[in-house]
Amino acid sequence: MxxxxxxxxxxxxxxxxxxxxxxxxxxxxxxxxxxxxxxxxxxxxxxxxxxxxxxxxxxxxxxxxxxxxxxxxxxxxxxxxxxxxxxxxxxxxxxxxxxxxxxxxxxxxxxxxxxxxxxxxxxxxxRRPAASAGTAPVRLGDLVLDVDARRCLLGGREISLRPKEFDLLAALARRPGVAVSRDDLMAEVWDEHWFGPTKTLDVTMAALRRRLGDGTGVTVPVITTLRGHGYRLETPL
Structure with a gap:
């Protein structure tokens, strides 16, 4: 084939x-x-x-x-x-x-x-992105995530994310305030049968946090580490 x-x-x-x-x-x-x-x-x-x-x-x-x-x-x-x-x-x-x-x-x-x-x-x-019509952008504080267009805006300024960084942020942003396990993130962003190093999640998360931290004077949702479980994207007040 x-x-x-x-x-x-x-x-x-x-x-x-x-x-x-x-x-x-x-x-x-x-x-x-x-x-x-x-x-x-x-x-x-x-x-x-x-x-x-x-x-x-x-x-x-x-x-x-x-x-x-x-x-x-x-x-x-x-x-x-x-x-x-x-x-x-x-x-x-x-x-x-x-x-x-x-x-x-x-x-x-x-x-x-x-x-x-x-x-x-x-x-x-x-798992390469495919366009899906009709999905409304996710808005969390000053962060806007347009999954259809694969664009991330922070305070109106576009943030350049690598493919896996975007996918990881999207996986958390789809359920803000919810604790998402490492296993679920690995399965959703990488593959349910992943057998490579799980360190890739930590490296990608660290890079994502650095990129989101570039914004000044804007309200950025915080990604909280849940020791022994995974991560949670906090909803900005």
């Missing part, structure tokens, strides 16, 4: 310098209906991304010319919507946190099978 989105095949940019791993991934992706462009350096991958605007980037961190974390950060800055999945041998928790904080949506540690990678891709692509 061809993997498609909006009537077109999903384009994957693979940035991997190892010929054996790269070839194996490319073959598996092509066999499952993805379009694949393969680059072996970070600079080459960035040039290709500027040229073709891929839907997905599969990124190794140990590249010969630059650190993959810097590549992820540049990719995210250029395209807030691109799906970035890091695929690397770096397994330490600090590396996972740095990779996610640089803008990656997912982090898989080698050796990860093509089957696992394909499952993660399908899960993420299922």
């Amino acid at each position: 061809s993997m498609q989105r909006a009537g077109e095949a999903v384009e994957v940019l693979l940035i991997e310098d190892d010929p054996a791993i790269g070839g194996h991934l490319r073959t598996g992706l092509l066999a499952n209906g993805y379009e694949v462009r393969w680059c072996r350096t970070g600079e080459g991958g960035l040039a290709q991304a500027r040229q073709s605007a891929p839907d997905v980037v599969l990124l190794d961190l140990g590249l010969p010319d630059t650190d993959g974390v810097d590549v992820a950060r540049t990719l995210r800055g250029a395209d807030p919507e691109v799906l970035i999945i890091i695929l690397t041998a770096r397994a330490d928790e600090i590396d996972i946190i740095v990779g996610l904080d640089a803008g990656a949506d997912d982090y898989l540690v080698k050796p990860a099978t093509v089957t696992v990678l394909l499952a993660r891709l399908r899960a993420h692509l299922r």
